[in-house]
Amino acid sequence: MPLLPGRLLVSPDSRAQCRRHHETDQRDPQEYGQSRDWSAFNSQVECLTKQMARAFSKDKVSISLPSLRADMFSVSLAENVGEVKKNGFTFAPEAGSVRMRKFINKNISNEELFQAIETAYRQGWNLIKLYFMIGLPTETSDDIRELVDLIREVGRIGRKFKGGKNLNASIGTFVPKSFTPFQWDRFEDLQVINERLNYLKATVRFPFARLKWHDPKECFIEGVLSRGDRRVGQALLKAYQLGCRFDGWDEMFNYDLWMKAFEESGVDPHFYNRDIGLDEVLPWDFINIGVSKKFLLKERERSYQQVQTYDCKWGDCRGCGIPGNYADIKLASQPEQAVEEKLVHLTLPAPAVSGTEFSEKPVAQPPSGDRRLTIPKSDPASGLVDAPLSAKPYVLHYTKKGPARFLSHLNIMKLIEQAMIRADLRLRFTEGFNPHPKFATSPAIPLGMTSQSEYIQLEAYGELPENLLARMNEYLPEGLVIQSIVPFESKGKWSVTQPLRVTYKARIEGSTGGETPAVGELLGRANDLINHLCDHYKGNDFWCSSRDHERIVDLWIQSERPLEIGFTLSVNPDSGALMKPRDFLEQVLLCPPDLAKKCLIAKESVHFTTAGRENHELTVS
Structure with a gap:
């Protein structure tokens, strides 16, 4: 792991960039993240995160750091990052033993790592994430056992504090990459990798720890692609033709299919995962990245001798081969004092x-x-x-049609939240470790269903901004439309979560009334039930195949060609549950499941309970 000279932005420059980004960003404005290399090697990370937290915490904008070096972690950094909400902290010791960390030039002692974890736990974090690699050059079984001991020690540290302190340990397999000191080393044998991984699965069974790992076979394919030459391109095309798609998903990855592609294209994958001779011509030697091959060989030799290469950002040049007079390289200085931002x-x-x-x-x-x-x-x-x-309560009415019907309820809530913030609506947030807007929504509808009547109750400070609806709809995807936002006096009760009755329409596309036997039978049962309901309203008893027949408020035939049925259902007064429209079709109208799946169901209107009494359909305009 060579340490190359960095080009670091000083705090004022980075802070100004974040401010401009906060005012103009079209994506999620509630969290700022920094890249792994930035957070791991920037000498002023503590100072900058402090100023960012001070500038953006009032807007409930949190700071996220993907992974940290344990020797750069401090109480102040933990306080800055956790100003708004506390996500899990990620540390990347890379190896479980000190010997292996020295081998990859990551000179972090166990004491430094344990001190950083204890600091995070003490500052209120309940989850720590650690990232390790197995299969590194010169790795032995003793190094794997030390990894288990390290995880066990983290659990002992967590028991010092109240509350559940947990650990996620992610195990990756080392893959040699081009332009690194280990580009000549082999990918470890799959049998050895699986033996060590199985050992970790069998021994890391602590109640506080969760072990996750990457498929070694997937890493084997990655090794072929990372050090392959132009012949591997033929195998890549053949794998695509055989059906390899979305291989990053475990359920889609097919190792046998990849091996078949290598065989049919005449490529030996083990040839590219072998030890490469130090004098051998590499497929990427014609590419000049500025770092010399001689420097990488020297760094590899230092790794095997366990000689540390110090960070050159402090002015100690290692001669890596970067051309020029270093005019664009800014050496690190001591962190500057935080200057009060004029907000x-x-x-x-x-x-x-x-x-x-x-x-x-x-x-x-x-x-x-x-x-x-x-x-x-x-x-x-x-x-x-x-x-x-004091925040004022409002109720928001939106419709969900077209392609938006394939968005989940959680995705829609996130999209609407982002649209509100971008439109300068000052939302009221919850208090605690993870602040979020105080929303109460009408019950979620199934994926694929359209709706004319969806509601969100929220709280906001001050008056509504001008042209709020137009500005929000500008940020929403096609089919998701905000119809209105009006004040709502609920006397502290979230009434939009308590529907009394819901009206639906079910339409069978392509149906032609009685011409299709199943559709004709469904139409006949619907007409029979309508007649029975009419008799029931007159005081006569009637028999229904469903025990929920009392939940049927109304039923009518909208049209016969194509068949469109409208119905209104009420909640169960005992449980408060509302019958699902598809259950109504299958259980009450005895619609065959295959036919019920073809129905396009739309939610038309909702009746709610307001302040302890029934309220007719909530209309906002």
């Missing part, structure tokens, strides 16, 4: 207490794009007191 705040009026009367002062308008809220501090002389900012 523009929106000052909201605080009530002046005078008996039972309240007076307000004008609100200072923020510049365009600022969404921060600040409550003025107490000032006894002026009569100002601290008061919590």
Whole structure:
């Protein structure tokens, strides 16, 4: 693992980039992440994360670091990253033994790693993720046993603290890559890899630890592709022609199919996963990346001698071969002191207490794009007191049609949340480790169903922004449309989660009434049930094949060609459950399952309970 000279942005530059990104980003504006190399080798990561947390925490924007070096982790860094929410921390020791970490030039002691993990646990993190590799050159069984001991020690550290402290250990297989000091080393034999992996599966059975691993056969194919020459391209094309698709998914990866592709194209995969001679011409030698082959050979020799190569960002040049006069390389300096960022705040009026009367002062308008809220501090002389900012409840009505019907309920909630934030709607968030908007939604509908009546109850600060609907719909995909957002007085009850009745329409495309026997029988049973319901409304008893016949409020035939049936169902007063429309078709109308799958079901309207009493269809416009 050679350490090459870095080109580091200083904190003001990075902070300015994040601010511009926060104001103009079209993706998820609730989390900023840094690349692994940036977070692992930037000398000012602690200073920058502190300033980013200070600038964006009021907008509930969190900071995410993919993986960290244990020797760069600190209490201050943990506090900065966990300012808004605490995700799992990821450390990459790469190897379980100190000897192997020295071999790959990652000189981190077990004490440094344990200290970093204990710091994270103490600061409130409940999940730590560790990434290891097996199959490294010179690895032995003793190194694998030390990996198990390391995981066991992490569990002992976690028992010092209250609450469940967990560990995810991810095991990868070493794959030699081009332009690295180990590009000449072989991919370990699959039998050896499987033996070591099976040992880890059998021994890492601790209640606090979860073991995950990559398929060694998939890594074997990766090794062929990473060091292959132009002949491997023929095998790659043959694998595609044989049906290899989405091989990154475990359920789609077919090792035998890949081996068949190699055989039919005349390529020996083991040839590319062997030990390569140090004087052998490599397929990628004609590519100049700036780092010399001589330097990589020297680094490989230092690894086998366990001689450390120090980071050249501190000014100690290792002679890797990067051309030029180093004008574009910025050597690291000591982290700069955090400078208070001049943030523009929106000052909201605080009530002046005078008996039972309240007076307000004008609100200072923020510049365009600022969404921060600040409550003025107490000032006894002026009569100002601290008061919590109250959020107003609103109900949002949206429709789901066309291609949007294939979006899941969670995906839709995330899309609408992002659209609200981009449209400058100041949402109220929950408190705790993982803040999220205070949403209450009408019950989720099955995937593939369209709906005219979907609702979200939310809380927001201040008045609604101008042109809110148009701005939100601009960010939403086709078929997902916000119809209205209106104030909603619920007296603290989330009534949109309590539907009383729901009306649906089921349409069978291509049906021609009684011409198809199954459709004709369905139409006949629907007409019979309509007649029985009419008698039931007159006080007569009737028999139904379903025990939920009392949940049927109304039933009618919208059209016969094509067949379209409308029906209204009510909830079970005992359980509060609502019959699913497909269950109604199959259990009440005795529709064959194959025919029921062809029905296009649409949700037309919903009736709710409001403030303890029934409310007719909730209409917002």
